[in-house]
Amino acid sequence: MQGRYSEFGLFQQILSLNLVPRKNGNNTGNDTSLSDFSEMWYGVFLWAVVSSLVFHLPAVLLALATLRQHKMARFMPIAILLMAIMGPVCGGVLTSAAIAGVYKAAGKRMMSFEALVFGVGQSFCVLVISFLRVLATL
Numbered sequence: 001m002q003g004r005y006s007e008f009g010l011f012q013q014i015l016s017l018n019l020v021p022r023k024n025g026n027n028t029g030n031d032t033s034l035s036d037f038s039e040m041w042y043g044v045f046l047w048a049v050v051s052s053l054v055f056h057l058p059a060v061l062l063a064l065a066t067l068r069q070h071k072m073a074r075f076m077p078i079a080i081l082l083m084a085i086m087g088p089v090c091g092g093v094l095t096s097a098a099i100a101g102v103y104k105a106a107g108k109r110m111m112s113f114e115a116l117v118f119g120v121g122q123s124f125c126v127l128v129i130s131f132l133r134v135l136a137t138l
Contacts, residue, residue, distance in 0.1 A: 033109040040100035040110045047119020048092040049085075055127055056084030087126060095122055 034040045063077040099118050103110050 033111050034115065035109045037100050037104045040103050040115065041096050043110065043112060043115030044096040044099050044118045044122075045088070045092055047116050048096060048122045049088045049119075051120040051123035052084050052088045052092070052126070055123055056080055060084075088123070091126075092119075092122055 034043050060077045060080050063073075063080060067073040067076055096119070100110070
């Protein structure tokens with residue numbers, strides 16, 4: 001398993017969506033489908049964390065640039081960065097496990113692109129709910 005990943009560069013590995021380490025090293029060719037529960041869960045969770053960071057980092061940089069003179073609000077970027085990490089760790093773990101559990105119970109294999117869609121979709125749903133302020137109307 002280690003020899004297979006040593007020949008790929010990090011950038012090429014990310015672009016090929018081949019981020020999930022395999023339990024069994026018997027994959028042939030370009031088969032990037034995920035069949036084990038832990039592979040599916042890790043794939044969806046990894047993309048949820050990465051997309052959450054991509055969504056939150058511009059907000060952190062904007063807050064750093066605009067709030068650096070404020071007495072108390074200069075610490076707001078730390079809170080935003082913690083939300084970018086803690087959101088997927090708390091909620092993303094459960095939703096990723098639920099998605100992987102459904103796939104495993106159905107006996108289906110998950111393509112790496114599906115893991116990307118589900119992971120980014122989780123972060124996108126959090127972003128939409130945050131901007132629409134749906135929770136404030138409840």
